[in-house]
Amino acid sequence: MEKNIKEKITEEISSNNVHLFMKGTPLFPQCGFSSTVVQILTYLEVSFSSTNVLEDENLREGIKEFSNWPTIPQLYVKGELMGGCDIIKEMFESGELQKIFLDEDLISN
Amino acid sequence: MSMTKDELFEILSSGLPDSKIKIEDLAGDGDHYAATITSTKFKGLNKIQQHKLVYDALGEKMGYTLHALSIKTEIPED
Secondary structure, rough: OOOHHHHHHHHHOOOOOOOEEEOOOOOOOOOOOHHHHHHHHOOOOOOOOEHHHHHHHHHHHHHHHHOOOOOOEOOOOOOOEEEEEHHHHHHHHOHHHHHHHHHHHOOOO | OOOOOHHHHHHHHHHHHOOEEEEEOOOOOOOOOEEEEEEHHHHHOOOOHHHHHHHHHHHHHHHOEEEEEEEEEEEOOO
């Protein structure tokens, strides 16, 4: 992986509490899985930033290698990979995701 | 790029022996599946680690041969 890609990813996940690597943008997701995660984050009213991996092929491949995770979307919370669409959906449905955001002071009751 | 349900079952079964695997064909196009995998191997692991075991079993195929696989991991009840 190119050094500048790794630096870019590290910068994004360390300077943003909640960061989503996705296909498209929150307003115009270009993949159903990315769209699902955006909907969950929006519903929970957590503020998040995002990177559109479709804008940069090196980044699209780089994030998979960086996270050792073969699919996109990827949600990072406080610098840690929280999951892809399936995990986030499961955590949302069980209430676990909301609890983490509350515990980390990222949303209020 | 696609694979049949049987191929996917074979790959997951050999990569995750002693697991119970259920595969659902979501779109009938050989490219969108949902797999539920129940295994004692998942004990003590968080979701990320559990899914990584499944991705490890799929190797390079995930994202290339297979576009969309929805994964659900479960630990068998004692």
